[in-house]
Amino acid sequence: MAATHGMPTRPTAPHSGARPPAAPAGPPLPRDAAEAISALVERGAGLHLDPAKTDFIAFRVGRRLRELGLADFHAYLARLEADASGAELRHLVEALTTHTTSFFREAHQYAWLDETGLDLLAETARGPLRVWSAAASIGAELWSTAILLAERAARGQGPTRWELLGTDVSARVLARAERAVYTEEEIAGLSPARRACYLMRARRFTDAGGRPLWRVVPELRAQARFARANLQDLSELPDFAADVVFLRNVLIYFAPAAQARVVEGVARRLRPGGILFTGHAEAIGPHPALAPLRPSIYRKV
Ligand SMILES: C[S@@+](CC[C@H](N)C(=O)[O-])C[C@H]1O[C@@H](n2cnc3c(N)ncnc32)[C@H](O)[C@@H]1O
Known part of the structure; x- marks a missing residue:
């Protein structure tokens, strides 16, 4: 889907990831x-x-x-x-809130980060690469980045050090992100090779049929931390300067004024030269600090 100009349009049925039944049980909602x-x-x-x-x-x-x-x-x-x-x-x-997510969602963005973005960042890098998944849901976005960075390291490509932060307004999904345990359906976006390298069978965690679930390997789990943060008010989140921010598939749920507030707050926490990814339907209108590089990819000037 082509990026739209200006702030994103809201979906017609906000947060309706799971379609509600036509006649919901329970009391009527006046x-x-x-x-x-x-x-x-x-x-x-x-x-x-x-x-x-x-x-x-x-x-x-x-x-x-x-x-x-x-x-x-x-x-x-x-x-x-x-x-x-x-x-x-x-x-x-x-x-x-709706928490729909998947591993390597919008795979072209990860490919661009791998082939182009990380080289751009390396030109002005200072210290470890800081990646912030700002609406992290159950962590698939951040663990995908961890896998990408581990694969590069295995090929001898930089960066050599990184710090990964996932935040979300929902404590429930963050607990899942931190535990990093997933069902077969949730890891559908991961190739067999990636599963073999970066996931393990979690014997302690089983599905309803008693089959072991998948878990991100401890080496990757040790690289990320998660914290609750409301994008509308980031005052409780310590200041940091991220190199890469994923702000994907969350702006669509906000009214225009709230979208603008969130973009401001996120842009402030992106270092000059840093990269911002939005969802494919979430184009950011003209912004003095964010130069569009491609649809849904921006660089802080
Ligand atoms: C549809 S998921 C997107 C997950 C992931 N970014 C992706 O693109 O796959 C939207 C996430 O945004 C979170 N969210 C909604 N409002 C938020 C807010 N005000 N601050 C932080 N997170 C919020 C929800 O809890 C949910 O986990």
Whole structure:
């Protein structure tokens, strides 16, 4: 799909990775409650949900109501309001985010990084290569980068040192990213050769049929760290200057003002000469600090 100009357009059914059933079980979602929930997740995480998509919201948030034993959505809103800690808002954001990802997703970007990007970065490199997966989901994006760098090292190509950071607003997916245990379907993007070198059978972790799952090898696992960070407010994330940032398939879920805020925050944490990858439908409009190199690939000037 060709890159669009200007900020990305939002999908028609935001965060509807799993299609909700036509008639979700559970209490009905009144329009005013849908609007209140949409406003809360927009303020909390920048997520732009169309309150008219009541089936989607009712399906995702309905599960949370059942967990809490609440009878209806107004009771849930009262619970949210009473929770000064922000913990329930984080649950709500978890419920309404979509975490679809895969290993070597948009493989052409990894190929470009391997064939061109890392040489460009080497011209102005200082210290270890710093890679930031800024909406890391379950870690496939960051572990793919770790594999790419390990393959280069095995061929005698630089960089020789790197630091990998994965952040996401969802603590649940970050726990999975850190554990680095995957099903056969989740590693579909990995060739047999890559599986043999960089994954192992995790006997401690099995699927429903008792078969061992796959796990990233400890040598790679030791190279990455993960932290919760909300792209709308990166103030709690320590300052750093990344060489490579993956900001992919997350801008599409934000309203334009929130997209612009996120791009600013990310651009500030990219070192001059650093590379930014976005998703293929997430072109960034003209930006004084980000020069487009190719569709969905930018370099900080
Ligand atoms: C569709 S996944 C994309 C994963 C990966 N970047 C990729 O392209 O395969 C979107 C991820 O963005 C995260 N996300 C949504 N809003 C966020 C926010 N405000 N701050 C940080 N992460 C956010 C979600 O939790 C989810 O894991």
